Amino acid sequence: MFTLGGNLVSVVVALLVVTIAYWKWKYQYWKRRNVPYLEPRIPFGNMEKVIRGKKFFGIEFKNIYKEMKSRGWEHGGIYTFLKPTYIPLDLDYVRNIMTKDFKYFMDRDNYVNEKDPLQAHLLNLSGTRWRNMRAKLTPTFTSGKMKGMFQVMAESQEGLEQKMDEEYKKNEPINIKEILACFTTNIIGTCAFGLDCKALEDENSAFRVFGRNIFNVTKLQVLKRLFARNFPQVAKLLNLSISRKQNVDFIMNMVQDTIEYREKNNFTRNDFMQLLISMKNNKSVDVDGHEGKPLTMDELASQALVFFAAGFETSSTLMTFALYELAKHQQIQETLRNEISSVLEKHNNQISYDSIQDMKYLSQVIDETLRLHPPAAVTNRRCIEDYKLPDQDVIIEKGTTVIIPIIGIHYDEEYYPEPEKFDPERFTDENKKARHNYAFMPFGEGPRNCIGMRFGLLQSKMGLVSLLKNYKFTVNKKTREPLHYQPNHVVLAAQGEIWLDAAKIK
Ligand code: HEM
Structure with a gap:
């Protein structure tokens, strides 16, 4: 008995020693490659607070960037658990990776289980499959298509005005993010799925609940993703699934019903779903000039899902932080409201595609909000071929x-003096020209940037204009200040939410 116990202890100790030695060897990677690095700690590397759910990953990367920059580095290495991760700081390096030498960095570093039905979407696809899908979908997002879709989008704006009116009458602090998330859920629901999601009418409508589900990541999902990223081969062998079954069923049923209805009734509409249906029913040309395959049902549903997931939360986050900053800076809010009134006056008081394009100061306010609170705090790439700097x-x-x-x-600070200060003047044409192009990239950059940028900006501007023309906003004391971001959230989100008071403009 004693010997058996003694042997067991020896085996455990030996295993521990080997594991620690392996970890230490792995943590020598950046030293071996001649790249400056921040000292990692066993077992989580440089991401301990993120993996333990204590800190939002975006803020951790902000701190890591600051630390590296203060040491005068042009780039640096860290470890996410065991995985070596490269971070370019010099903006020319960033430009090379994202655009000039894109062919070396075409893929994202996402784990994809091919057997998961809704994983074959643009955000996840790699190599030629991504190239072909991106080429097929790009025409869907031109400014012409956005203009054509404006009417469908504008229908949700009336719902927003009604909802805001109800909230105002309650005379209580307003959780502005929830209202705006319902608004963008309705817009993307109607444009991507062709459905009236009724999120503004009912905050617990099926689509709104689904939307909340995808962004509140569970601890189990965090662990699964971490494992899959560090050990992708093992994850594939184990057939590890990242999707939640209830989400997959929800989307598949929704898409099938919509398509069946449209095809049976010969119903067409100016929206994303219609464009996806035509890709399902028609052959296309691939980037290499060969005849491409029509979209499968799974592929179609995956794209609709990614438009929804990538589109509603990012834009409602942008509008929420914009209103928060405007509430804190009354003079800027006033200047913007004056611009809105004078432009609308020129356009028969109509919030139209053209009137929104005429609002220059609005663009500056939005850009400055995206600088201070970029909904996607970081993006990633995977190197697909050895690359020499x-x-x-x-x-x-x-x-x-x-x-x-x-x-x-x-x-x-090198690009934005007093970086914590909210100042839309940083984004006048003149000031923009004076900076490196890659000093501002809330939508990413290069051939793999955000495909929905125009749509996201349009719906956000529409929402802000329709709120600001009717209400003056101030911060309610229920808002926890200074702001902190929620740790377990995919997109930037304020802890405890942002609460505003609204006064009607006479
Ligand atoms: C304010 C709103 C939005 C922000 C801040 C935002 C931000 C981003 C960022 C940072 C990326 C990664 C880009 C890169 O890696 O270079 C991205 C990718 C993407 N976004 Fe957006 N986005 C927004 C709205 C939208 C909307 C409305 C849609 C769809 C309707 C959308 C669909 C996508 C898709 C499909 C990708 C992946 C593109 C690819 O890999 O080819 N986004 N977005």
Whole structure:
């Protein structure tokens, strides 16, 4: 008995020693590659607070960027658990990775289980499959298509005005994010799925509940993703699924019903769903010039899902932070409201596609909000072929994860003096021209940037204009200040929510 116990202890100790030695060896990676790095700690590397759910990953990357920059580095390495992760700081390096040498960094570093029905979407696809899908979907997002879709979008604006009126009459602090998330749920629901989601009428409508589900990541999901990223081969062998079954069923049923209805009744509409249906029913041409396959049902549903997921939360986050900043800066709010009134006057008091394009100061306010609170704080790429840095004896190896520290760059004093200050003047044409193009990239950059940028900006501007023309906003004391971001959220979100008071404009 004693011997058996003694043996067991020896085995455990030996295993522990080997594991620690392996970890230590892994943590030598950046040193071996001649890249400066921040000292990792066993077992979580440089991401302990994020993995333990204590800190929002975006803020951790902001701190990492600041630390590296203060040491005068042009780039640096960290470890996410065991995985070496490369971070470019120098904006020319960032530009090379995202645009100039894009062919080395075409993929995102997402784990995809091909057997998961809704995983074959633009955000996840890699290589040629991504290229072909992106080429097929790009025409869906031109400014012409956005203009054509404006009427469908505008129907949700009336719902927003009604909802705001109800909230105002309650005379209580307003959870502005919830209202705006219902608004964007309705817009994307109607444009991507062709459905009236009724989120503004009922905050617990099926689509709104579904939307909340996808962004409140559970601890189990965080662990599964972490495991899959660090051990993708094992995850594939285990057939590890990241999707939640209830979400998959919800989307598949929704898409099938919509398509069946439209095809049976010969019903067509100017929206994303119609464009996806035509891709399902028609052959296309692939980027290599060969005849492409029509979209399968799974592919169609996946794209509709990603438009919804990538589209509603990012835009409602943008509008929420814009209103928060405007509530804190009354003079800027006043200047913007004056612009809105004078432009609308010129356009018969109609919030139209053209009147929105005429609001220059609104664009500046939106850009400054996106700088301070970029909904997607970082983006990533995977190196798909060994890449030599142009001016250094450093090779980024195939398979390396690259994090583009969007939020870190946005708070860099070198590009934005007093970076914590909200100041839309930073985005006048003249001031924009004076900065490096890659000093501002809330929608990413290069061939793999956000495909829905125009749509996101349009719906956000529409929402802000319709609220600001009718109400003056101030911050309610229920808002926890200074703001902190929620740790377990995919997109930037304020802890405890943002609460505003509204007064009607006479
Ligand atoms: C304020 C609103 C939005 C923000 C801040 C935002 C931000 C981003 C960012 C940072 C990326 C990664 C880009 C990169 O890696 O270079 C991205 C990708 C993407 N976004 Fe958006 N987005 C917004 C709205 C939308 C909307 C409305 C849609 C769809 C209707 C959408 C669909 C997508 C898709 C499909 C991708 C993946 C593109 C690809 O990999 O080819 N986004 N977005």
